[in-house]
Amino acid sequence: xxxxxxxxxxxxxxxxxxxxxxxxxxxxxxxxxxxxxxxxxxxxxxxxxxxxxxxxxxxxxxxxxxxxxxxxxxxxxxxxxxxxxxxxxxxxxxxxxxxxxxxxxxxxxxxxxxxxxxxxxxxxxxxxxxxxxxxxxxxxxxxxxxxx
Numbered sequence: 001x002x003x004x005x006x007x008x009x010x011x012x013x014x015x016x017x018x019x020x021x022x023x024x025x026x027x028x029x030x031x032x033x034x035x036x037x038x039x040x041x042x043x044x045x046x047x048x049x050x051x052x053x054x055x056x057x058x059x060x061x062x063x064x065x066x067x068x069x070x071x072x073x074x075x076x077x078x079x080x081x082x083x084x085x086x087x088x089x090x091x092x093x094x095x096x097x098x099x100x101x102x103x104x105x106x107x108x109x110x111x112x113x114x115x116x117x118x119x120x121x122x123x124x125x126x127x128x129x130x131x132x133x134x135x136x137x138x139x140x141x142x143x144x145x146x147x148x
Contacts, residue, residue, distance in 0.1 A: 024114065033066050034103045037075060037092070041100035046089040048081070075099055 014021060035056055040047060053063040067090060070076040075096030081087035092100060115123035 033070055033075075036063070036066055036070065037096060037100040037103055038107070040076065040090060040092045041097060041104070046079070046091040049078070049088040049090055052090065070096065 036052055039052060039055060049063055049067060050060060052067075053060045056063070058066075067076060067078060067088075071078060073095075074093055076090050077093055079089050079091075081089055115126070118126055
């Protein structure tokens with residue numbers, strides 16, 4: 001199989017269809033504030049800010065800025081770590097938990113829309129391939145994406 005040819009086709013598709021691909025991504029995938037809220041809701045306990053940064057693949061500075069915004073909105077509380085005061089622990093407030101539920105349902109609706117548009121057979125194949133990709137890339141992400 002000519003993987004490089006397929007890879008070039010993917011890049012061309014990205015370039016030629018940037019707007020619709022961006023629109024689809026915005027409709028179905030949480031990013032930034034919403035992504036962090038979903039992670040906090042899923043963990044259901046206080047989490048170190050550094051751990052959040054690592055999980056979402058953002059810099060600690062970017063996560064700190066997002067957390068400031070979430071704190072201003074009343075969605076999270078930040079407290080110093082109990083053993084290491086330099087570490088910041090983050091947890092959801094009641095308002096944050098409620099908003100995270102709304103974000104979760106928006107995510108489910110977005111993905112349901114995409115899967116419905118694909119149709120049953122393609123939706124199942126999409127999910128199979130996505131699961132396979134996550135399984136293959138998950139534990140090796142950093143080493144796989146080192147540029148030569």
